Amino acid sequence: MKLKRQKHAKRILSFYKTHFNIQAPFQVLLDGTFSQAALRGKININEQLPKYIGPGVKLATTSCVLQELESIGKAVYGALVILKQFPVLPCGHKDRKQPLSANKCLQKMLGKDNPHKYFIATQDRTLTEHAASLPGTPLLFIYMNTVVLDKPSKHCHQVADELARGSVAPAEEQKGTILQLKRSAGLEEPQSKLIRRKKIKGPNPLSCKKSKKVDQKSTHVRKEGRNRHKRNKNKNMGTS
Ligand SMILES: [Zn+2]
Structure with missing residues (x-):
């Protein structure tokens, strides 16, 4: 059963590697809901995640996630203690008067297209849906007291196909x-x-000018010739 799970995860990871160039060491962003579920299921995520998705995994959280848990208090104290052992990535919301909700903060960390290639570890439905809408964002959740790497969404497969066909701009x-x-x-x-x-x-401007001059001269000569002819005619008429 364990081997089957690991094979399943390996297949998904190779999909992300092939189509979205997501490679170890994997950076996983954890939220309070995931930590709480791990605590309930007695899962040591520090030990289990490297076994499941590979030894290069780096677990981290943000200050907004920690502050949200602190504000909730006693009920999630255990989840807070678990998360506090991991590095806190700078999310840029620390100096705000009110921190963002964990959900919003992690959405911001993903940005428009998850350029840092984060994995998201959550049980939160809104965050799950958001991660699924961003192709190339692997999702981890806990189901039946076991960590699961979610299958890539339909949208993710479509984008991967387009990338493979080279139809993306x-x-x-x-x-x-x-x-x-x-x-x-x-x-x-x-x-x-x-x-x-x-x-x-x-048009060639030089040739145009030349031809104009020639034309003017020739008409002038022609006119003069005609006048001379007229004058001679009058002279002849006068003498006769
Ligand atoms: Zn934040």
Whole structure:
């Protein structure tokens, strides 16, 4: 049974590694609900999590999580003591007059797309749903007194498929490389060709000016010739 569980976790971890480049050491953010459930189930998370998802796991929490437990008091004292043994990651809410709720704080830690590749360990439904909505966010919870690494959500699988097919828009730094590849494959016109074409399209200003001068001269000569002819005609008429 234990081996089956570990194989299951290994398969999920390899999915996250392949599609979202999540690699050991895994950074797990713990909240009060997870700690409380571990206490109830008599699970030593410090021992069990490395056995379950690998020896490189790093457990941590935030000051908002600790303060929330402190504010609740006696009922969650045990959960608070468990969490206090782990490092407290800076969440940026410590100096606020009122700390954020653990739920909001951990959502903020994940950001828009979990760039730090955190795992979330929680029993809180809202936080669970939020983590599931962010592709590449592994989720740990406790079920029947056992830690479980959740299967990636449907949305997570869809995004992984899109990434594998390369249909996701390329990142900014990839665009330059793509352009170079296109050029080397002859799919993109080099810039010099475009410039030459523009030159051909435009009229040559010098040739225009020249032709205008020639035209003016020639019409002037023609006009003068005509007048001279007229004058001669009049002269002839006058003498006769
Ligand atoms: Zn916080």
